[in-house]
Amino acid sequence: MNRRLTTALTLLAALTGAGAEQILQTRHATLLVDDRGFITSLKSTASNKEYSPKGHPSSLLSLHENGKPNHELIQPTAAVYDAAKHQFTLRFSNGAAATVSAGSKGDYFRFQLVALEPRGAVDAVVWGPLNTTVSGKIGDIIGVVRDRDFAIGMYGLDDNTIPGAVEEGDCYQMGYYIHSPDPGKFPLPDKYKEGQWFNIGGDGVNDVAFYSHPEEYFNQVFGSGAKLRPEFGSTLSYYSRDRRKSYVHHYSLLPGFPRSRPRHMTSDPLPGVDFIGSSVALYACPDDSGIETLRSIFKSEKLPYVTDRDGKWVRDPAAARPTIYWSGPVDKAIEYTKAMGFKDISRDTGEFYSTLPTTWVGQVNHGGKSIPYKEFAGMCHKQGLTHGGLHTLCMFLQGGISNSVTPVPSENLQTICRTKLAKDISPDDTEIEVTDPSFLAEKGTWPRGDDSNYLRVGGEMMRYDGISESAPWLLKGVKRGHASKAAAHKAGEELVKLQQNCYNGFVPDMKLMLAYADDYVDLMVRNGMDTINYDGYEVMAYTNHGYYAFNVFNRRLFEGYHAKTGKWPRVTGSNIFGGAWAYLNVCDLGGGNNMFNSFTGKRATEGKDIGNAFQACWFPGTFGIQGWHANWSLYDAENLMAKAVGWEATFALGCDQKGIDATGDKNAIFTAFAAWQEAREKRLFTKEQREALRDPEWKFHLAKEGPLSFTLHHLREMTVSDSWTATLSNAGKSQALQFTLRFDAPVNGCVINLPNGGEIQCATKINKGQMLVCNGTGAFVADGNRNKIADARIKDAPTLPQGESKLTVKAAADDNTSVRFHLTYWQAVKSEKLGK
Secondary structure, X not given: OOHHHHHHHHHHHHHHOOXXXXXXXXXXXXXXXXXXXXXXXXXXXXXXXXXXXXXXXXXXXXXXXXXXXXXXEEOEEEEEEEOOOOEEEEEEOOOOEEEEEEEEOOOOEEEEEEEEEOOOOEEEEEEEEEEEOOOOEEEOOOOEEEXXXXXXXXXXXXXXXXEOOOOHHHOOOOOEEEOOOOOOOOOOOOOOOOOOEEOOOOOOOOHHHHOOOOOOOEEEOOOOOEEEEOOOEEEEEEEEEOOOOOOEEEEOOOOOOOOOOOEEEEOOOOOOOOOOOOEEEEEEEEHHHHHHHHHHHHHHOOOOOOEOOOOOEOOOHHHOOOEEEEOOOOOOHXXXXXXXXXXXXXXXXXOEOOOOOOOOOOEEEEOOEEEEHHHHHHHHHHOOOEEEEEEEOOOOEOOXXXXXOOOOOOOOEOEEEEEEEOOOEOOOOOOXXXXXXXXXXXXXXXXXXXXXXXXXXXXXXXXXXXXXXXXXXEEEOOEOOOOOOOOOEOOOOEEEEEOEOOOOOEOEOHHHHHHHHHHHHHHHHHOOOOEEEEOOHHHHHHHOOHHHHHHHHHHHHHHHHHHHHOOOOEEEEOOOOOOOOOOOOEOOOOEHHHOEEOOOOEEOHHHHHHHHHHHOOOOOEEEEEEEOOOOOOHHHXXXXXXXXXXXXXXXXXXXXXXXXXXXXXXXXXXXXXHHHHHHHHOOOOOHHHHHHXXXXXXXXXXXXXXXXXXXXXXXXXXXXXXXXXXXXXXXXXXXXXXXXXEEOOOEOOEEEEOOOOOEEEEOOOEOEOEEEEEEOOOEEEEOOOOOEEEEOEEEOOOEEOOEEEEEEXXXXXXXXXXXXXXXXXXXXXXXXXXXX
């Protein structure tokens, strides 16, 4: 502990008395704990602003007993502070006494449960819930709440201390809640009120349809660590279970649909995993110091400090960058990736399902022949690039692929309930009696979302339709030997119902999960892979251990890879869960116009929901997989980079050599992309500039003029349609005129009278789908991808004067009739240097 703060705590305790309010202080905040064990004040040391809501004090620690309705918590009734040991003794109404160490490491408060006696029926402890007045951004994934100037958060310091306040399934459940991040900018209609709950969209199957409310005041839930409390602000909490016990959960990630309705599922006990020793960091700091405070916590507490190949912590905003998502032959992949200023090449592969052990060896097409992933990875590494990428379904274990399922189902497939055979059965028996019918009447499992029921007894898998309504408990509609051989079994043998994944397969339990993590390490090392992609990443939630399972899987995967290579893997998943925030580099899920449209510059609903939730936790938002468009203008392409910088989002750029080579503005786009990525990595954009870049009404051009010298041009894109004259407007200074001109029908050339008295004469026929391009210095006829077909004659440099001006077009179709034209032009309204 910081010596100065330790001394201060000791003196404050001595002055106030062991049973009075105790004052704890960090660099940025002061916290008061009263003689009941409640936090009654949390103030900024700089502003003295109070962030503990009046009338809503917070338990330092709460207890949970299994079976309490609605997970009701037991709060402390008395607290005594031992200044010499820096420990609180908290007493509770159930007779338990908790010993909690309390201290400060300069940037954060640190609390740890040392002992709890007598434990009685206590099965979990909860840090908090901490009530705050902050509600601007609710970072529910990791448990942080943020206003424009201040942030308050918690972070668990061990794998078994997870976000929330004792959750069914130890994981969140999807839904929307109403909360305006800025009531002035996004006022709530009268029909809504803060905190109101709505189901996600669709039918529970199509994941794109989940994202169904485009309004900014609709917030989709992505975690459990922080929750809106409209009456005063928000609440934060982390908790730790005694996992040596088995628990019955009633859970679904998608609770709002009949097909994926919550079902009962029983967690398996995990020896040695207990809540004694649970510890948490509590931080309160200026919002712009939040990520550095978390960095301090990770380093001080020796948490997994995952870095990229440049040595940057993965949660450092400077480490957030797009990825090339390459398809087809890789001959130009390295050259083009470097030209764009990107550093990571991921491969677009088909879906991959694992088995134990997997022998997969990746191949790429290079120079007209197939070469191993590992050989191409070596080429990438010589150029300072990472390579890999395999579109896995994580640990979706499918029959006919995974030897954990067929021909003999593993005893370590995840179960949801257990019973025993009441009588011996032969291989042909279909009348099967069991001793305990609990939950066997429920149809299916929530991930699969249908009524299929699978059982395992010994090495046999079977299906059934239901169970009798009274004893003797007979299974109905039994089909023996499903994907396995029917066998004889003795009375007393265990029969289990299996958890399914949403692709009609199965999932590993906590023990088998570690074997798959190890196997993925071997697969990556064998193929020289730096990167892997996990679709189906929610599979850890299927284990009935929720966020704890994510912590365990990721630690095993990352530390295993690091031990064998000395490097950390670059991993992306289909979502972020508590337990993944510290590990995943990016999370480029979804894609296309469902996430973001580079032509319009607008985030779609899915992009808004995911981006807002991620960014509230200082995790980069995402535009998912964005395709390279051969018909991009330079400014269309830059719109993707500009908006990614503005929204602090990443994306995977889906591309191949053929599509890039078909692009007329290819080289200009390469140069611009490299400028944007360099300026982003060097954090040259101010907060105000990033906010301006988000505006879909504007496009931008970034020009690099020297080392650390960049000029950002704010552009208006204007479109005029007419058959003769176009009125142009320019709110900026007089500038070079840039435009594209398209016609509704083929024209036999054209003459364009420019605003400055100049003229463009085009003698080349312009077919429908082609265009005339004026780039400010010259003009030419181009195809739909802006590839030059023929030059046009130009008289005087094209100029767009300030204010209004006229441009006329003389063109005729084959039958000598006039043709309607469509003119798109750009005006640079403002230019500014980057830098703070």
